[in-house]
Amino acid sequence: MTGTVLTVRDLSVQVATPSGAKTVLDGLGFDLRAGETLCLAGESGSGKSMTALAIMGLLPKPMCRITGGSVRLGETELVGLSDAAYRKIRTARVAMIFQEPMTSLNPLMTVQQQLTETLLEHEACTRAEAPARALQLLQDVQLTEPERRLKQYPHELSGGMRQRVMIAIALACDPEVLIADEPTTALDVTVQAEILDLIRKLQRDHGTAVLMITHDMGVVAEMADRVVILRHGQEVESAPVHEIFATPRSDYAKELLAAVPRLGTAPPRPEKPGGVPVLEVEDLSVRFDVRGGVLNRVKARVHAVEGVSFRIDAGETLALVGESGCGKSTIGKALLGLVPWDGSVRVMGRQTRGMGPASMKPVRRDIQMVFQDPGASLDSRMTVGDQVAEPLLIHGLASGSELKDRVEHLFRRVGLSPDMMARYPHEFSGGQRQRVNIARALSLSPKLIVADESVSALDVSVQAQVLDLLQEIQDEDGLAFLFISHDMAVVEQVADRIMVMRLGQVVEEGARDAVLKDPRHRYTRRLLSAVPVPDPHRERPERIETETLGSPIWPVGEGPERLKLEEIARHHRVAV
Incomplete structure (x- = not known):
């Protein structure tokens, strides 16, 4: 790992409610280094996704606003950046994979059109080179029959295939930071394993820094180098992944880990006699x-x-x-x-x-x-x-x-x-x-x-x-x-x-x-x-x-x- 690519300091976000402004993110701070995976973990409402939207400049306006703090991508300050300036940064330098790929893809455009649009928007290649580059991206994310998939629409693909297309779009311009917001929650366990393996492989190949957002502590154990645990918009605990699992310091982290179902730990179940x-x-x-x-x-x-x-x-x-x-x-x-x-x-x-x-x-x-x-x-x-x-x-x-x-x-x-x-x-x-x-x-x-x-x-x-x-x-x-x-x-x-x-x-x-x-x-x-397996020590x-x-x-x-x-x-x- 080399230098820091993303620096968040004292980030605070408020949401307008009928009863007044409510703070949903309160003084959050962390660093993300090149080639590193940092997991933001916590339950629903803890502020994980709000952090990602704030970094990407996608907070719904005027309901949400950043009320304080700093988000720096390299030397670029993102807080207060105009929409036009953000467009040049998104996908080119920082990209995001969303939880539900079906709502993130355009149902009226083929996979090739959506990949090509991203490449041309950021001048990653010429119009003549775009089809070959789109095919290469689908091959990189190990999508079956990539030539055929280019011509298909999102509804013709399975959930796992759609998520691979989302990853291909996110990585089209070789960004410095990849934000993955619950990228496997809606997927089967086997497809989830394939997507996580794919993110790890692409990270190794490109040296991309990954900010992984999840409530699944098994995913945290498999993917993270470091972990930040959030609750009610505040940081509860931050440490390397092995420390979080071995010696959690906060009561909340202990509760979160104790609630995780672990395969192979359930007590024996007595055999029930045949009933009605x-x-x-x-x-x-x-x-x-x-x-x-x-x-x-x-x-x-x-x-x-x-x-x-x-x-x-x-x-x-x-x-x-x-x-x-x-x-x-x-x-x-x-x-x-x-x-x-x-x-x-x-x-x-x-x-x-x-x-x-x-x-x-x-x-x-x-x-x-x-x-x-x-x-x-x-x-x-x-x-x-x-x-x-x-x-x-x-x-x-x-x-x-x-x-x-x-x-x-x-x-x-x-x-x-x-x-x-x-x-x-x-x-x-x-x-x-x-x-x-x-x-x-x-x-x-x-x-x-x-x-x-x-x-x-x-x-x-x-x-x-x-x-x-x-x-x-x-x-x-x-x-x-x-x-x-x-x-x-x-x-x-x-x-x-x-x-x-x-x-x-x-x-x-x-x-x-x-x-x-x-x-x-x-x-x-x-x-x-x-x-x-929610245990980073286990192979x-x-x-x-x-x-x-x-x-x-x-x-x-x-x-x-x-x-x-x-x-x-x-x-x-x-x-x-």
Whole structure:
């Protein structure tokens, strides 16, 4: 590492609110050296992203403004710089990768047009050289079939591919500083590992300084040289990464690290005796038509779920794991009749195949769902109390004072105060909104809850609280859970059994410890090898590669070969 490329001193930012100006960044300072990775870590609202926007000159005006301090890029003072001057610096000297690549790319422009625009804007090459340079950038970020990708639009790419395009755009002009704002939060664990490896490789090749913003302490351990921990806009602790993990000085840093789920540390889970089957699924298949041509005929079908069978007993948690597109969430939606399906689904012994909305109404009392995004799951125009009461009214289970009493009880049950019932969703944090969703799901006293990535959008400490709450409810009520997730460390905390899915089919299933401690399928081993380990002292496991994932889309009349599961040990089956 050589000299300092970015210097931040006493940086303060205020946001206008109805009750007056609120300080969201208070006296922050740090140095970033060439070739170094500095991680800004902390929970939502700590000021991490606000720091990045302030450095990039992207604070929303007039709502936000820098009220004090200095940001120097080399010898250039960035605070107070005009928009025209900032345009010459962005991407050319300091570039940024955003959390959600789909909202960062222009949906109306091809990948080549977006890369070329950046190169020409900063005079990185001539117009004649731009296509070859764009192709080289996609090759540098190891995008498959780069010639084809240049002609595609963002919606035609997967999340991981879009993020690679964002990295290519960010590195197009060989910047001195790369700011990565939660660049892997929305990605699967395997894609996340590939993106982090890519950033490390490009950093080595170009000597770029990286400012990594994340709430994932596993990512911090893998990527950081130094760490600054933020809370409520202030620096809590700053130290080299090994010191932060080995000897955290502040109570907050200790709490943050203690809340991180670590794969391989969950206590043994006692084997539960076979109970009453709450859910029995046999040969479940879900297919979606792909139409095209002048007559809009069915040209192909997406085989989202192909011949999946399982059962869940009362008081048991079955975890469904796998990458995006493997069919996990589709199974959850099929169980509630939200997508058309074939096969057999029995809820408390009742066959739901062929049931209409009216017939499904009593079934839905027994099976409820908690979705991934707690904000999008709630109606912004209704108070949270009314939303928790709504299922009870729809099913005619309570009214008047009894309804109010039951809703108050549900709020207390999930750790919320009854005086919060009159508030609206925007007045709550993400963790509190998810508690409201859980209260609503519990309102009908269901036998099974489908938790679809229900904690993936939450900070680690809030995630731990919600998982503890779900476990407590299960212990008290004997609830069954279908827990859908791509986070193997979280799955280890909650699951009794695990089913690993790939391209709509199960490739491995068994008791939690059998699958996690003795994975037999190569794909399962790949998922486990990609989990970031929140310990900088531990050597990273070698990444396991598998053959190309393939596609779930097949011509009409064709389909994938059905996998057969072979029992290799008690409660452990693997696809052959």
